[in-house]
Amino acid sequence: MKMNNTELIYLYCMTDKTLNLEEMEKISENIFPINSNGLYAVAKYVPKAEFSEENLKQNFADMNWVEPQVREHIRIISEIMKSSTVIPFKFGTIYNNEKNIKKMINNYSKTFMENINYLKNKEEWSVKIYCNLEKFDTMIIKNSDKINQLDNEIRQSSPGKAYILKKKRKDLIILENERKLNEYGQNCFNDLQKVADSTKINNLLPKEVTEKKNDMILNSAYLITKDKVKNFVNIIEKLINIYEAYGLEFDYSGPWPSYNFIDIKEKE
């Protein structure tokens, strides 16, 4: 494949072994490997009309353009991942020419190799936990000894004392809810962590972004050795059984390219 001066090179990922062109074509007609130093960048020519810095910025304001692009980005990396270990690049990693990509690979080959060796035979999984706070409140109130005790006290108190106790009850509920939400979130994380090689807790995302009815209470990623994935999923299913009644909702997905577990520092 030869590029012309209206094209740029888009990179998907690095890998330590390559598919032959025929296999690559099955994934996408346009991708090809760039080889240097025993490493392969999976690449594609893209038109400057769409991907030059200026044009990319403009396109990026258009969700109708972005969505198929990022889905294709992850699809191609995920397909490559089926037969080799990959280091995923950010969306929009674009170079002018092959020579510079080879130079980049050579510059970073040691750290690429270290990362690939670390990630070998492992999968990244994502677990997001959401909470129906209303349902959670109801369950906590129902099951809290402290609150039940206070309820009894209120029933036996004079109106004046009951008034003060009711106020106390309100504060107690907030406190208990917070404590329990943390406890359950931490329990879930601890159980999942047991089978993971590495874990990462990511920022919680607001409802405007998640488009969920429930609030996100845990956003986590796990690096799991392949033969433990089944075990990991079983643990999630167990957690769902335990915590569903409390209004917790689990979203899990994988295997993902190891976006959360690559460690590559840029050279000065």
Added chain:
Amino acid sequence: MNDVITKSKDVTLLEILDRVLNKGVVISGDLVISVADIDLVYLGLKLLLSSVETMEKYRGAPIYSPYQESS
């Protein structure tokens, strides 16, 4: 070999964006195209997720993990 990303009902765009825009290898810092030998045209778009911030509102103390995303 596992099927790709199938265990959850559907993979939301959010899951994808959270990775491909926020994470992933960055060899030249965002928009820094001047790194001497590296001819990088454009890298790292994060416009879309710029509204995504840490929300600690629903949990008093953060869940403990050695690897916490900086907010």
